[in-house]
Amino acid sequence: MGGQLLSGGVMGTAGKARLPFLAGIDRWWLVALPVLAFLALFFVYPSATILLRTFTRFDAPQVGGLDNLVWFFSRDANRAILLRTFVVAGLSTVLTSLVAFPYAYLMTQVRPAVRTLMFGVLLVSMFFGILLRNFAWVVMLQMQGPLNDVIAALGFERQRFLGTMPAVLMGMTHVLFPFMVLPLYAVLRGIDTRLVLAAESLGARPARAFWDIYLPLSLPGFIAGALLVFVLALGFFITPAVLGSTQQSLLSQLMYAQFYRQAAFGRAGAMALVLLVATVAALVLASALSKRSRAYEATP
Amino acid sequence: MSADTGRKATRWALAGLCTLIGLWLILPLAVIVPISFSGEDSFAFPPQSWTLARYANLVTPQWTQALLNSLVVALLVAGLCAVLGTLAAFAIVRSHSRAMVVLRLLILAPQVVPIIIVGLGVYLVFLGWQLTGTVSGFVIAHAALSLPFVVIPVAASLQTFDRSLERASASLGAAPVATFFQVTFPIIRPAILSGTLLAFLGSFDELVLALFLQSPTFVTLPVQLYRRMTDTIDPTIAAVATIQLGFVIACVIVALVLERRRAAGTKAG
Numbered sequence: 001m002g003g004q005l006l007s008g009g010v011m012g013t014a015g016k017a018r019l020p021f022l023a024g025i026d027r028w029w030l031v032a033l034p035v036l037a038f039l040a041l042f043f044v045y046p047s048a049t050i051l052l053r054t055f056t057r058f059d060a061p062q063v064g065g066l067d068n069l070v071w072f073f074s075r076d077a078n079r080a081i082l083l084r085t086f087v088v089a090g091l092s093t094v095l096t097s098l099v100a101f102p103y104a105y106l107m108t109q110v111r112p113a114v115r116t117l118m119f120g121v122l123l124v125s126m127f128f129g130i131l132l133r134n135f136a137w138v139v140m141l142q143m144q145g146p147l148n149d150v151i152a153a154l155g156f157e158r159q160r161f162l163g164t165m166p167a168v169l170m171g172m173t174h175v176l177f178p179f180m181v182l183p184l185y186a187v188l189r190g191i192d193t194r195l196v197l198a199a200e201s202l203g204a205r206p207a208r209a210f211w212d213i214y215l216p217l218s219l220p221g222f223i224a225g226a227l228l229v230f231v232l233a234l235g236f237f238i239t240p241a242v243l244g245s246t247q248q249s250l251l252s253q254l255m256y257a258q259f260y261r262q263a264a265f266g267r268a269g270a271m272a273l274v275l276l277v278a279t280v281a282a283l284v285l286a287s288a289l290s291k292r293s294r295a296y297e298a299t300p
Numbered sequence: 301m302s303a304d305t306g307r308k309a310t311r312w313a314l315a316g317l318c319t320l321i322g323l324w325l326i327l328p329l330a331v332i333v334p335i336s337f338s339g340e341d342s343f344a345f346p347p348q349s350w351t352l353a354r355y356a357n358l359v360t361p362q363w364t365q366a367l368l369n370s371l372v373v374a375l376l377v378a379g380l381c382a383v384l385g386t387l388a389a390f391a392i393v394r395s396h397s398r399a400m401v402v403l404r405l406l407i408l409a410p411q412v413v414p415i416i417i418v419g420l421g422v423y424l425v426f427l428g429w430q431l432t433g434t435v436s437g438f439v440i441a442h443a444a445l446s447l448p449f450v451v452i453p454v455a456a457s458l459q460t461f462d463r464s465l466e467r468a469s470a471s472l473g474a475a476p477v478a479t480f481f482q483v484t485f486p487i488i489r490p491a492i493l494s495g496t497l498l499a500f501l502g503s504f505d506e507l508v509l510a511l512f513l514q515s516p517t518f519v520t521l522p523v524q525l526y527r528r529m530t531d532t533i534d535p536t537i538a539a540v541a542t543i544q545l546g547f548v549i550a551c552v553i554v555a556l557v558l559e560r561r562r563a564a565g566t567k568a569g
Contacts, residue, residue, distance in 0.1 A: 026395050028394055032395075032403050035385075035447070038444070039406045047418055048421070099321055120552050120553070128545060129544060135525075139538075140327075149345070174324070238507055259423075283412065
């Protein structure tokens, strides 16, 4: 009880003296109030506004139950876009993991000077603007670009990459890479590599020890990174707009088009709702998974 | 013996693979640099003729105004996030109320809610409030997104903060405000500074909300770049990219050198 009172803090006692009618409530709510009001007004209210537009109708009387959701799910084209959005998000999560794991692993193994260099490369790519990184890939992948020069020099025909899914995936993997490497590195750094050596001294081959000991221990980092990457990828807008094509658009682009070109706010709202539900579902699933992986860690 | 050579081979393969990954991260950015000096009206690589015209283009009002707008918005966002974020971090860490979970969720939510949803909503609401195309509209919208950048590091720093320092200061007769500025603030300052820097960068680089909030008379640098990228082939973009690349590399080198010096200092001490 005494500790509780003390940790109420310096500001706490002063507040209590001045505002006796608030004695019952946690005074930190007063400190939080400006932030709560700010976010409620400028984040929650706008987001709720567009989501609630789902249940409006384009023309009078403008109150229409589930029309917009029915419209979204009844069109083959829309369902294809939803599926494509999930597939692209899943693929970019897998690709990002494949590229990020060796990089994060090597960062835990090298001398500090080399690690600083690897960090530097990562940071430069990370803080270079997202839009400009996509522009960089436009230059790389264009018909007369460096990649096609290499392909031509090898004697193959030049390929049209821009406006295709591989180009979008390339750009997304590049943009999302830091979001996978950083949580992964944070976990890999903490793994006691003596456990792997112990497995080897007990007769396990290196590959086997790595697979059975090291990889399961790295799982929490994988899950944290993959969740972040997947959720971000679901809502990706800039990369598909710059590197992709409207024939193969993703959900965000369809929303933007419905909103701006057709002023169909209700339809955009319905898509926003679908996208948000998908995102929350991914978050819930991942938190359940990470609980299981932590349970795994706890068992000897 | 053979296990050892196998291990060595794996090492070299891994080093080679990571060199390739590093090149994949950096090379596309480096390719922009020669393009920015290209005399052609395309992004052809390598350029056949050379000019500085792209850089001269940047000194026209449409680019300088966009840059100025971006800087003003990002600075205001950084200031607003520093204050609001620090308040929020204190409330989250110091309060014993379980309901603070609400605040934490609310602060993290803008990071996971797809940006396009926020953009559509902000557009609808801000249009009614006549905030589209204004500095305040941009600042408010960007600050809501950038708050976690400050809250997360400051809350982490407060969590490890030794509260007995504050009690000592109070018992020696310092007023709460003096205690905050002379004891607490100096300790959490690095966290506030790094968070504020990230908030600045987040706003400076933000495009999607900006696309919704822009007006014919008020655009930010990313909006201007996006317009030039989608409408026409404008190698001026490469000049902007080259300048930004130089700036980012310089900042990263300074940050890493400072970090190594700090690490060496703590080791020596």
